[in-house]
Amino acid sequence: MQQTRSVELGTGLFVLLGLAALFFLTTQTTGSSDFSASEAFEVTARFDNVGSLKNRAPVAMSGVTIGRVTSVEFDPLGLDAVVTFMIDNRFDQIPDDSDASILTSGLLGSQYIGLQPGGSDIYLEAGSEVQFTQSAIVIENLISKYLFNQDSDSGSE
Amino acid sequence: MLREIWYTFIGFVRTFGAMQLFFLRLLAASPSIFVRRFGLVVSQVYNAGALSLVIIMVCGFFVGGVLGLQGYSNLSKFNAEDAIGTFAAFSLLKELGPVITALLFAGRAGTALASEIGLMKATDQLSAMEMMAINPLRRVLVPRFLGGVISMPLLAAVFSMTGLFGAHLVGVNLLGVDAGAFWQQMAAALEPGDVYEGVIKSFVFGVVASVLAVWEGYNAVPTAEGVSRATTRTVVITAIAVLILDFMITAIAI
Numbered sequence: 001m002q003q004t005r006s007v008e009l010g011t012g013l014f015v016l017l018g019l020a021a022l023f024f025l026t027t028q029t030t031g032s033s034d035f036s037a038s039e040a041f042e043v044t045a046r047f048d049n050v051g052s053l054k055n056r057a058p059v060a061m062s063g064v065t066i067g068r069v070t071s072v073e074f075d076p077l078g079l080d081a082v083v084t085f086m087i088d089n090r091f092d093q094i095p096d097d098s099d100a101s102i103l104t105s106g107l108l109g110s111q112y113i114g115l116q117p118g119g120s121d122i123y124l125e126a127g128s129e130v131q132f133t134q135s136a137i138v139i140e141n142l143i144s145k146y147l148f149n150q151d152s153d154s155g156s157e
Numbered sequence: 158m159l160r161e162i163w164y165t166f167i168g169f170v171r172t173f174g175a176m177q178l179f180f181l182r183l184l185a186a187s188p189s190i191f192v193r194r195f196g197l198v199v200s201q202v203y204n205a206g207a208l209s210l211v212i213i214m215v216c217g218f219f220v221g222g223v224l225g226l227q228g229y230s231n232l233s234k235f236n237a238e239d240a241i242g243t244f245a246a247f248s249l250l251k252e253l254g255p256v257i258t259a260l261l262f263a264g265r266a267g268t269a270l271a272s273e274i275g276l277m278k279a280t281d282q283l284s285a286m287e288m289m290a291i292n293p294l295r296r297v298l299v300p301r302f303l304g305g306v307i308s309m310p311l312l313a314a315v316f317s318m319t320g321l322f323g324a325h326l327v328g329v330n331l332l333g334v335d336a337g338a339f340w341q342q343m344a345a346a347l348e349p350g351d352v353y354e355g356v357i358k359s360f361v362f363g364v365v366a367s368v369l370a371v372w373e374g375y376n377a378v379p380t381a382e383g384v385s386r387a388t389t390r391t392v393v394i395t396a397i398a399v400l401i402l403d404f405m406i407t408a409i410a411i
Contacts, residue, residue: 007203014207018311021318022356028340029246029321030347056348 040067040086041126045100045113050081051136053102053111059085061115066091069113085113087124095120101134111136179375180368182294183302190299197296201304205266205367209312212265213258217249217316220257221323224248228324229332238332242339243346245324250347250355254317256403259362262309263395267370270301271391274374275384298375302367309363310356317355354410361402366395 050072059067067087075082087094097118104111115130124130191198228244274297277283283293328334370391377387 004200007200010207011199011203014202014210014308015311017210018206018308018314021311021314024318025250025314025352025355026349029250029343030349030352 039089041089041092041124042070042084042086043124043126043128043130044082044084045130045133046075046078047081047083047100047102047133047135049135049138050083051102051104051111051138053083053113053136057110058112059087059115060112061091061094061117066115083113092123092125094124096122096124096128096130097132098124098130099132099134100130102136104137176368176372179372183299183368183371186295186299187303190295191303194296194300197300198303198307201300202307203304204269205262205301205304206308206312209262209265209308210315212261213312213316214319216257216261217254217319218323220253220316221245221249221320221325222327224253224320225324225327225332229328229334238328238334239338240342241324241328241334242321242343245321245328246343246347247351249317249320249324250351251358252403252407254313254320255355255358255362256399258309258313258316258359259366259399260396262305262312262363263366263370263392263399266305266308267366267391267395268388270305270367270370271374271377272384272388274298274301274371275377275379275387278375278377279379279381279384281379298371302371305367305370306360306363309366310359313355313359313362354406358403358406361406362399365398365402369395369398 053069053072055069055071057069058065059069067085069083069085071082071084073082073084074080094115095118097120099116099118101114101116102111103114118132224245225241228241229238232238232240232244274283277293277297283297286293286296325336325339329336329339373387373391373394377383
């Protein structure tokens with residue numbers, strides 16, 4: 001009887017430890033919990049170039065995540081990219097002339113949408129579209145611009 | 158010569174097929190045993206899982222520590238040592254956790270299962286059960302199979318968790334990486350799918366390792382040499398199967 005009890009105790013402890021480890025791994029190591037889209041409204045924005053923006057990329061204002069990208073699609077009529085993103089309902093006082101730009105976190109980090117507040121009295125709401133957008137910076141274009149400028153500089157000398 | 162190769166090939170296919178049938182019989186008997194003889198399953202979870210905890214935790218801790226050291230020495234070349242947490246978590250959760258746990262499980266629990274069942278067979282205990290109208294498949298094999306299947310995912314999760322703590326100890330406490338960056342970058346990079354991939358892997362490996370151990374023991378030649386050979390084959394075949402399956406599951410997941 002004593003032995004069965006210790007076996008049962010050991011098994012119980014083992015299973016509990018294993019489940020605790022699973023719980024730890026699912027909650028502590030993944031980023032799913034830092035923004036919950038339970039109460040959010042959808043806003044769209046059109047970009048000439050979205051770079052490598054992906055679904056679930058953060059939408060940040062002053063560096064704080066306030067939403068997530070839900071879809072990145074190409075519009076065959078407008079010939080530009082339509083990005084749909086969710087913004088948490090708590091932030092319902094964002095001026096509708098705010099500026100959305102695609103930024104990169106760190107030098108080689110992933111891309112996200114940064115919102116710069118405008119001055120309008122009308123706020124963004126479900127279904128509205130951000131008018132002022134700034135495309136992702138493509139490093140190849142930067143480099144070619146730099147090279148081109150250098151070329152013209154040396155030509156003028 | 159050709160004929161020998163042909164017979165070897167046919168023998169291999171027959172063994173493989175017999176193993177599948179054996180696996181199906183185990184599966185068919187599993188639900189009723191799990192419900193009606195739960196005590197037997199619990200004692201096998203204890204044997205396969207709880208008794209393997211020490212080796213799993215020690216190995217996990219040191220594997221995580223090595224990941225911390227290696228990650229630091231390589232990532233610091235790019236001034237990216239903050240990404241140590243991401244690096245360790247990806248390696249542990251998706252690959253090292255399930256695979257090393259399965260290999261250790263084969264060495265610690267699989268060999269115990271195979272030699273125990275093999276010795277039962279060699280000393281005619283299984284025949285004695287049949288004489289008493291007790292089905293050894295249901296009484297002996299299925300509880301051990303279930304015990305292994307239940308234990309493996311839990312052991313792999315414990316391995317990954319202690320590994321992360323090992324990486325944290327080396328990276329944060331010894332090498333001075335910021336603790337916030339360690340956990341935050343990890344949380345930003347990993348998605349729930351990455352964790353599930355590891356859990357699915359460890360479950361599949363648990364099924365494979367348990368079936369192979371039980372099968373080898375049950376089909377051991379009932380002599381001292383036969384039992385020792387069955388024990389060796391358990392480790393060898395489990396290692397091969399686990400690594401091949403790991404490749405296949407990773408290829409599907411990506």
